[in-house]
Amino acid sequence: MNDIWSSKLQGINTLEISRELRFRDDRKDLILYILGLKKGMTIAEIGCGTGSLARKLAYWLGNETKITGVDRDTNFIEFAAEKAKIKKLSNLTFIEGDALRIPFPDYSFDASISHTLIEHVPNKEFLIEQKRICRDGGRVSVMITIGNKTITSSPSEIPFQTEREIELMKPFIPYFEDADKLYLKKYWSGYDGLPRIFDSLGYKDIQVDSISLPVVVDDSRNNIETKKLIVEEQQRSSYLDKIEMGVGMMKNKLPDSHINELKKLIDDRFNKRWNLVLENKKIWDYKISTVLIVSGVK
Ligand SMILES: C[S@@+](CC[C@H](N)C(=O)[O-])C[C@H]1O[C@@H](n2cnc3c(N)ncnc32)[C@H](O)[C@@H]1O
Incomplete structure (x- = not known):
């Protein structure tokens, strides 16, 4: 049983919803084109998390395509497998395994992809392993979010954290920092370094691409359910998830009154943001993540 990521870094809810919002259906053609994915392929997604991208691929590419997360x-x-079952996606399978020892024989897939995994594993070893599981002519793609290339707007109307909320958060911070230090390994080969590794490993037809993935509450294409998903589920629950994780990691339990007050302040903050949506007041707070994609053919 390994639950490091889901219990210490990003909870199921946080990861799942953030990715649902990133991989929007109107980005389908661009994403499939860049990753070189087509109907009928066998595709592996390594480090698939809660399976949101794999699920999108299963919908987009249909039953004749086999996807394994x-x-x-x-x-x-467990979450991803259960969701695939509920959604009756029979072309989608999930399996526990290590990115450096992928539990499949050589030449198993037409394509192997990963999203925000390569920065957490030794790059060269991972690219060797991805190449191993692909057939000759198979495509390997890695997607990595570049933190300092994120566009974030910060309008003054955002309900910011109060001083009291910041104060109540303080006891959690060392635990978050320790978890990040212990488990968030940063293997960044550099903008030119990553394609160079592909080159050194004998990959052909190497491509460097990028996709921007905006999440904008007030965007006119969002219906009320999507707005709700962003404010209520993604933003609010990422804070509440973090608190639960912090509580789980703490050696000395904080009094319930501390935790309840903190949760209430977080709730109040996001209630205010949600009320702006209900009042149809647009404040244009948003985040655009830039994803670098490097791919090559075996
Ligand atoms: C930032 S999350 C990304 C998850 C998913 N690709 C997404 O974008 O929603 C990183 C994922 O990599 C997984 N992971 C980290 N190291 C791994 C390894 N050595 N083998 C397999 N999975 C790993 C974590 O469990 C986590 O699900």
């Missing part, structure tokens, strides 16, 4: 976090894999 691999992740070492047991909670994510």
